[in-house]
Every structure is written in structure tokens, then in C-alpha cells.
Amino acid sequence: MRARALIYPAGDKMKEKIGVYVCECGPNIADNVDIDKVIEVISALPEVAVVERHKLMCSEDGKKFLKESIQKNELTRVVVAACSPKQHEATFMKVCESAGINPYLFQLTNIREQCAWIIADKAEATERTIRYIRAALRRVPYQNALEKKEIEAKPDVIVIGGGIAGLSASLLLACGDRKVYLIEKANTLGGKVKELDKLLPRMESSSNIISQKIKEVENNKDIEVYTNSEVTEVLGFLGNFVAKVKTNEDKELELKIGAVVVATGFGMLDIKQIPRYGYGKYDNVYTALEFEKMNTEGKILLKNGKSPKSIGIIHCVGREERGYCSGVCCTYCLKFANYIKSKLPNAKVFEFYQELSIPGKAYQKFYEDTKAKGVDFIRSQDIEITEQKGTLTVNYKAETQTLEPQNVDMIVLAPAIEPNSDADRIAEMLKISQGDGGFFQEEHPKLAPVSTSMEGIFIVGCAQGPRNIPESIVQAQAVAGKIFSSLIPGKKLEPEVKTSEIFEALCIGCQACLTVCTYGAIYFDEMKRVCVVNEVLCRGCGNCVGSCLSGAISTKHFTTIQLHQEVVEALR
Amino acid sequence: MEDNFEPKIIGFLCNWCTYAGADLAGTSRIQYPPSIVPIRVMCSSRVDPLFVLTAFLRGADAVLVAGCHPGDCHYQDGNYYTRRRFACLKKIFDSLGLESDRIRLSWISASEGPRFAKVITEYTETTKKLGPNSTKKEIFL
Numbered sequence: 201m202r203a204r205a206l207i208y209p210a211g212d213k214m215k216e217k218i219g220v221y222v223c224e225c226g227p228n229i230a231d232n233v234d235i236d237k238v239i240e241v242i243s244a245l246p247e248v249a250v251v252e253r254h255k256l257m258c259s260e261d262g263k264k265f266l267k268e269s270i271q272k273n274e275l276t277r278v279v280v281a282a283c284s285p286k287q288h289e290a291t292f293m294k295v296c297e298s299a300g301i302n303p304y305l306f307q308l309t310n311i312r313e314q315c316a317w318i319i320a321d322k323a324e325a326t327e328r329t330i331r332y333i334r335a336a337l338r339r340v341p342y343q344n345a346l347e348k349k350e351i352e353a354k355p356d357v358i359v360i361g362g363g364i365a366g367l368s369a370s371l372l373l374a375c376g377d378r379k380v381y382l383i384e385k386a387n388t389l390g391g392k393v394k395e396l397d398k399l400l401p402r403m404e405s406s407s408n409i410i411s412q413k414i415k416e417v418e419n420n421k422d423i424e425v426y427t428n429s430e431v432t433e434v435l436g437f438l439g440n441f442v443a444k445v446k447t448n449e450d451k452e453l454e455l456k457i458g459a460v461v462v463a464t465g466f467g468m469l470d471i472k473q474i475p476r477y478g479y480g481k482y483d484n485v486y487t488a489l490e491f492e493k494m495n496t497e498g499k500i501l502l503k504n505g506k507s508p509k510s511i512g513i514i515h516c517v518g519r520e521e522r523g524y525c526s527g528v529c530c531t532y533c534l535k536f537a538n539y540i541k542s543k544l545p546n547a548k549v550f551e552f553y554q555e556l557s558i559p560g561k562a563y564q565k566f567y568e569d570t571k572a573k574g575v576d577f578i579r580s581q582d583i584e585i586t587e588q589k590g591t592l593t594v595n596y597k598a599e600t601q602t603l604e605p606q607n608v609d610m611i612v613l614a615p616a617i618e619p620n621s622d623a624d625r626i627a628e629m630l631k632i633s634q635g636d637g638g639f640f641q642e643e644h645p646k647l648a649p650v651s652t653s654m655e656g657i658f659i660v661g662c663a664q665g666p667r668n669i670p671e672s673i674v675q676a677q678a679v680a681g682k683i684f685s686s687l688i689p690g691k692k693l694e695p696e697v698k699t700s701e702i703f704e705a706l707c708i709g710c711q712a713c714l715t716v717c718t719y720g721a722i723y724f725d726e727m728k729r730v731c732v733v734n735e736v737l738c739r740g741c742g743n744c745v746g747s748c749l750s751g752a753i754s755t756k757h758f759t760t761i762q763l764h765q766e767v768v769e770a771l772r
Numbered sequence: 773m774e775d776n777f778e779p780k781i782i783g784f785l786c787n788w789c790t791y792a793g794a795d796l797a798g799t800s801r802i803q804y805p806p807s808i809v810p811i812r813v814m815c816s817s818r819v820d821p822l823f824v825l826t827a828f829l830r831g832a833d834a835v836l837v838a839g840c841h842p843g844d845c846h847y848q849d850g851n852y853y854t855r856r857r858f859a860c861l862k863k864i865f866d867s868l869g870l871e872s873d874r875i876r877l878s879w880i881s882a883s884e885g886p887r888f889a890k891v892i893t894e895y896t897e898t899t900k901k902l903g904p905n906s907t908k909k910e911i912f913l
Contacts, residue, residue: 286791286795313798314794698814741814746821760820766811771780
């Protein structure tokens with residue numbers, strides 16, 4: 201504790217001129233707090249140079265009054281007792297700045313929401329107001345002037361993955377002042393959507409849509425496409441990333457970009473891991489993508505070249521094993537039934553499902569139409585597939601009654617959607633985390649669904665979790681919006697000012713702070729053997745401070761001494 | 773025990789959830805005992821366990837640390853660290869023979885104004901039963 205106090209020499213209290221301003225907030229504060237009494241008590245304190253009141257400090261008149269009073273009294277620190285900092289901290293910081301005083305030498309104390317409005321007794325509220333102001337008064341001399349920083353930012357973007365999500369994001373992002381580098385691992389663009397025949401629910405041709413997108417991307421002069429290529433390294437932060445790309449000619453490319461969009465898509469569960477489905481063991485058991493391919497090629501045929509008379513489509517393959525619903529299988533299994541019914545009108549189709557997941561405004565009708573074509577839906581569990589003399593049998597437990605095992609000629613399995621096989625490597629390379637099921641973890645499931653803990657790195661489409669095509673496109677457009685608003689060509693970035701800082705002299709290099717930092721904002725300086733905060737990445741939560749055993753870290757504007765002074769005064 | 777004892781509670785409130793929850797209690801005009809002095813921090817994980825100890829040794833009758841609900845942290849997982857540190861702190865209090873009932877960790881979200889008022893009311897009541905913190909008189913540091 202002693203060391204901590206030493207780092208922050210207290211401001212020279214004799215030289216500081218502190219002004220206290222009490223806002224009446226119309227009747228909101230004035231009715232419940234005896235402001236005359238407050239002013240009387242606070243004026244008597246030796247450290248206070250001036251105490252003033254105003255009817256409504258946040259009004260134009262109030263702001264003018266505050267500014268003039270700060271200048272007239274040549275104040276060096278300011279305390280305003282008014283509403284919550286969430287309401288008007290920024291307002292008064294601007295006033296301070298315009299009055300020529302650093303905005304971080306000002307403290308707003310909340311005497312409205314957390315005082316006047318919660319205490320019925322006026323004397324008590326007055327007493328509390330005085331306590332709050334005293335705590336702020338004690339804190340403010342210890343506050344340090346902080347300077348806004350500005351850094352150059354590159355507006356260009358790298359998009360990893362050229363599936364529907366990556367293509368959509370690239371097309372939106374590439375506009376005049378912004379270059380997009382689209383990196384695709386495979387030798388062509390289009391991803392999984394290119395392997396599909398028709399799209400739900402209108403059954404329009406998939407290849408029309410995807411080839412249109414690919415053409416647009418290839419013709420866009422602001423998009424550079426690299427197929428057969430891989431991103432091998434990404435270093436830096438929002439506005440200033442450097443990415444290394446290995447291209448198909450085995451050349452290494454270095455790209456300077458401002459943001460990274462991860463659109464690496466998905467893989468499918470390897471059904472051989474679950475032997476009871478008989479995949480790989482029996483002929484005529486296909487995965488969804490294999491069936492899709494067969495259908496695209498024109499004919500639905502058994503291995504022996506004959507048309508199947510009955511087909512079983514099995515949903516939820518691997519759902520229990522993986523622990524989540526992939527969300528898209530039920531609808532594409534309905535599509536498969538339609539494929540079959542249009543090509544083989546007399547074939548029997550059985551859909552074995554555990555739970556039917558067909559949300560959205562279009563799919564209910566699609567389901568009913570499919571059912572009307574004579575497709576049987578069987579709610580079933582514990583499916584096991586056996587084969588005897590070329591006939592496949594689906595053994596299952598039905599929900600309500602015992603049903604006979606169903607013999608079919610062909611089986612189509614709908615396996616769970618998994619993260620791309622590259623996901624682990626990419627997570628490690630980008631220092632983003634993986635959440636449920638191994639998909640990339642979003643910053644916040646509700647409030648920040650496409651950003652990650654690393655500012656400037658975004659996740660779209662199935663890289664973030666199982667998604668259908670419209671959802672993937674929505675996410676791609678969301679990411680474009682995020683990038684448009686944060687990386688404006690020609691505009692500099694203003695990183696967080698209230699960051700953590702580590703004092704070299706006290707750091708013993710134990711790296712405890714490094715492990716608790718979510719944002720990867722702390723690195724270890726091998727030469728000096730100390731940890732260093734990257735102030736551009738730091739968001740100022742202060743978690744590292746609590747982890748530091750040497751007391752070497754502090755968070756600006758929430759330093760240990762500042763908080764300590766506030767506590768001590770509050771307890772007096 | 774003094775009859776008219778009004779406990780002093782130091783409350784470390786996280787900026788994003790609990791502080792906003794306390795503001796909401798105010799805007800909804802919910803009355804609760806004026807026992808807590810709020811100290812705003814950006815994240816509950818900023819609360820060094822030493823802050824709690826210092827406040828306690830300086831005579832706070834109770835110390836509250838409050839943040840976002842687990843999984844809702846504005847900084848992703850800060851409150852998980854808080855939770856772990858707080859568990860250690862409780863152990864330390866117990867092993868030193870300090871009253872660990874006087875320190876408390878709560879999760880209060882920005883929309884839980886009534887809950888904030890309820891937590892403070894309850895905590896004030898339990899602290900009243902414990903009486904004034906005698907640590908200030910008994911421990912010399």
C-alpha cells in the first residue's frame with residue numbers, strides 16, 4: 201500500500217483552487233435538499249475556493265454560468281453536485297474543457313438519483329448531500345489531467361472466408377475509399393452455398409444467387425480476391441492490423457488493414473463417430489451434402505442404379521452428442537422431401553425428427569405444403585439403422601406408441617453443424633475465444649452479437665454459430681455497419697483515455713495481469729522483464745489492478761488513491 | 773447496542789449494471805435507507821480486495837461490492853474474477869477472526885432498481901443487528 205501512495209503524489213493542496221457547484225435541478229433536488237445549508241457547510245471547508253448554486257446547470261444558461269465562474273475564479277479543480285454521471289458527466293466535462301480546465305480534473309457527484317430522490321427526510325438528504333460532496337472534494341485533488349489520444353486508422357478490411365457471409369460483407373464494405381481483401385482457403389469462392397441446388401422456402405436456384413454474388417465480387421475493383429490462400433498471422437488492433445497471407449503461389453503477402461471479418465463458415469459432424477447411424481458401413485446411407493450433390497447432378501439413385509422407392513430422412517444427427525440444435529436441418533430436410541417428391545412422385549418419404557424446429561414467417565406454410573404432398577413425419581428417438589439383404593431398417597422409439605421399424609431403400613442423415621476445422625487455429629491466431637460448441641464467442645450474446653472481445657475483429661455467419669443464409673447475410677450487413685461507423689476513411693481513432701497503466705519500477709514481471717486481461721491488452725516486455733499495457737487495446741475495466749500483487753498497476757481516473765480518498769471521506 | 777444506530781455502508785458499484793440500477797431506483801422514487809455511500813467503479817473487478825479490507829478497518833459497518841450478473845459483465849468476465857476474489861476475501865476475513873457477515877457481494881443489473889433498494893434495505897437491517905463495527909476501536913495498524 202505504501203508503494204501505491206508513493207506513485208501518486210497528492211496534488212499540492214494549498215495551490216489547488218476547487219470550486220463546488222450545486223445544481224437545484226429545478227425542483228428535483230431543491231425540494232428535497234436544503235441547498236442553503238449545504239452551501240453554508242461546504243463554504244466553511246478550507247480547501248474550497250468557491251461554492252455556487254444554479255437552478256439548472258445542464259441548461260444553456262447553466263453551462264454558461266459554470267464556464268464563466270470557472271474562468272473568473274481561476275479554478276484548478278471542479279466538483280459539480282447534480283444528477284447521475286450517466287446523465288450529464290459528459291456535458292460538464294465539455295464545459296470544463298471550454299473553460300480551459302482539463303475535463304478529468306472535474307468530478308460529478310450524484311445527489312439526485314442516489315440521494316434526493318430516495319430519501320424522504322429533507323434533513324437526512326441534506327446531510328447525505330454534504331457527505332457526497334465532501335467525498336468528491338477529497339478525491340478531486342488527486343485526479344490527474346488526462347489527454348485525449350488520436351491514432352491514425354486504416355479503413356481497409358480483410359475478410360477471411362468467401363462463403364455467402366464473406367461475399368456479402370465484402371460487397372458492402374468495398375466502396376470507394378475502402379479496400380477489401382477477401383481470402384479464401386478453397387480454390388473457388390462460394391463456400392457451402394455453392395454446393396446447394398435450391399434455396400428455401402421459394403425453391404429458387406442457389407447457383408444463380410451465389411454466382412451473381414461471386415461475379416459482383418470479382419468485378420469490384422475495390423475487392424482483391426485471393427483463393428487457395430490462408431491468413432497465417434494477424435497482429436495489431438482496431439485501425440492498425442497487419443496480416444500475413446500465404447497465397448497460392450506460395451508467396452507471402454503483408455496486408456495493412458483496420459479490421460478483420462471472420463467468415464470461416466462451418467463443417468459437418470463426422471457421422472462415423474456415431475456408429476448406430478450406419479454411415480460408411482451400409483450402401484445408400486448418405487449425408488445431407490452428399491444427397492444435395494446427388495440431386496444437383498440430376499438423379500436420385502441407389503448405388504445399384506435403380507430409383508429408391510422409399511427414403512428415410514433423419515434429423516438431429518449428433519444433436520445430443522454436440523449439445524445444441526443446429527437450427528437449419530429441419531428446414532432443409534423439408535426441402536429434401538420436396539426434391540424427392542418432384543423427381544420421384546411415387547417414392548415414400550419418412551422424416552424422422554426429435555423436435556421440429558421451423559421458426560419464421562415462411563416455414564410453417566412450407567411445412568404444411570410438404571406434408572400435404574404425402575410426407576410422413578415421425579417423432580422418434582434412439583434411432584438405429586440396420587441392414588438386411590440390401591434393405592435398410594430404421595429402428596426407433598416413437599414418442600407415444602410403439603411403431604414397427606421402418607424399412608427404406610435409402611437414408612439421408614442431417615448431421616450437426618460444427619465449427620470449421622480451422623476454428624481452433626484461427627481463434628489462436630486472432631486471440632479470440634471460442635464459446636459453446638467451439639464456435640467463435642461473440643462479445644455479448646444480445647448486445648454485441650457480431651463483435652468479439654478483440655476490438656476490430658468481427659465474426660459472421662456460421663463461424664459464430666449455426667445460421668441459415670438470411671441470418672448470415674444479416675450478420676454480414678451488421679458487421680459492415682460496425683466497420684462503417686468505427687473506421688471512417690481519413691478519420692483518426694480516439695482510444696479509451698481511462699486505461700490501466702503499469703509502473704515499471706514496481707512490476708516484478710509475474711504476468712498475473714496478463715492472464716486476467718480479456719482484451720489481450722497487456723504484453724510482457726522480454727527485455728525489461730515487465731508487463732506493459734497497450735493503451736489502444738485497454739478498455740479500462742481495472743481487472744488487472746486487482747490481480748497485481750506488487751501494486752504496480754493503476755487505472756487512470758480510478759486510481760487506488762482516488763478511490764481510497766473517496767472511501768475515507770465517506771466514512772468520516 | 774445503540775438504539776438509534778445508523779450503519780454506514782460503503783458500496784462499490786459497477787458503472788454499467790449496479791450503478792445504473794441504483795439510478796433507476798432513484799428515478800422510480802423507491803425509498804431505501806440512507807445507509808450506503810456509493811463509490812462508482814468501472815467494473816466490479818476493479819475492486820481490489822484491499823479496498824474492502826481498508827474500508828472495513830476504517831470503520832465501515834458493512835461493505836457491499838455489486839456488479840453485473842454472471843455472464844452479463846460489460847467487460848465479458850470481470851465479475852467472475854470479482855466472485856473468486858470475494859470468496860477468497862471471505863475466507864481471509866474468517867481466518868483473521870473478522871466478521872465476514874459485514875462484507876457482501878451482490879449482482880444487480882441496470883434494470884433492477886427495485887432489487888437494488890431491496891438489497892440495501894435488507895443489508896441495512898442485518899447490519900443493524902450486528903451493531904457498529906468495533907474493528908476501528910479494537911485493531912491498530
